[in-house]
Amino acid sequence: MSLLGTRSAWFRSTYCALCFIPAFLLTIAIAQQLPLQTSLLANFSANLPILLNGISGAYPRDAYCSPYIIWSATGFPLALGNARDNALPVVAAVNLPSASKVVAFGHEAIPGSCCDRNDGWDKLIINSVRWMAGTKQAITIASPSDSSWWSSSGMAGVKKALNGIISITTKTVELDAFASGGWKAVDIYWIDTYIQYSDAHVAALLKFANQTGKGLLVGGHAWYWSYSHPNANIFTDLPINKVLWPLGLAVTTDLQIGFQPAPSRPPGTWLYYNTYLVASTLAAVNLGRTTFTNRTLYPPCGYRNLGYTAWRAD
DSSP: OBTTBSHHHHHHHHHHHHHHSOHHHHHHHHHHHHHHHHHHHHHHHHHHHHHTTTOOSOOSSEEEEOOEEEOOTTEEEEEEBSOGGGOOEEEEEEEOTTSOEEEEESSTHHHHTTTSSOSHHHHHHHHHHHHHHTTOSEEEEEEOGGGHHHHHHHHHHHHHHTTTTSEEEEEEOOHHHHHTTGGGGOSEEEEESSSOOOHHHHHHHHHHHTSTTOEEEEEOOSHHHHHHOTTOOTTTTSHHHHHHGGGTEEEOSOOEESBOOOOSSOOSHHHHHHHHHHHHHHHHHHTTOSOOOGGGTSOOOTTTTOOOOOEEOO
C-alpha cells in the first residue's frame, strides 16, 4: 500500500485536484507533492513512536475540535476527526528545522484536562511534552495569564505525571514580558487560539520557535469565532494563524466531533485537502481577493449551530 493508501483513493484525490486546482498552480502542487510525501514519511516514522508511545485504539473522550491544515513538509497529524471520508487533523505536530517542536490541539480541553485518567489523551499530552523537551532533564513550562483558565490545570497535571522523570517548573509569563526577552527562560510555552496577539507577540513567538530546542503547545478552536466573523480571512484576521502559518500550520473554522483511532501510518486523504487549500489561498491572493475562508473546501458540518463546547468523559 502506498503512502496515499489504495490506488483508488489516490485516483480520487488526484482527479479532484485536477478538477479544482487552478491550472497555473497545478505544476506547483505536483512539484511539491513528492518531497512533501518523502518528508512526511520520514518525520512520521521518526517521531510517531515517541508521540504515540503507549497509545492504541480510539481516543476515549470527545470534543468539538477545529481541524488544522498542515502545509509544512515536516508536519503530520496525530489525531483525525471521526468524519468518515472527510476526517481531518484535529491534533497536529511540526518538527521545525530549528529542532523546536509545535503540537497543536483543536480544543483546549484536551491538554487542559491532563493527566489523571491515564488514557490516550493524557498519554499524548505527556508524550508531547517529552518530545518537546528532547534530552533536557529540567524544563520550564509557561503560559500567559490569558490562557491560565485551561493551561494551569494541564501544566500542573503534566508536572505531576512526569515527577521523577523530568524536573518541571511551571509559571506565568505574560506575552509582553515574553516579547521583551522573557522567552529565553522558557522551554515550552502554552498558548491558545483565542488571544489577540499583537505584532510584537507574533514576532516573539516566531523568534522563540526558531530557537533550538523550544516547544510551542497550542490549544483551542476557531469554529465559534467564525460565527461572529462569517466573511473573515482566517489567515489574516485570526491572530493565532499569524503565528501558526509561518510554522507550517493553520487552524480552520470547520468543526469535527469524535476521533479516529491513533494513526499508525500517515493518513492519505488530508494531503489532498491541504494541497488544495494552500493552492486555493495562493489563487485568491493572485486574483486580488481580500478574503478567503475554508468553507468552500470542507463540507458543511451538521453541528454548526451547537454554540456550546462540551468535553465528555466516558
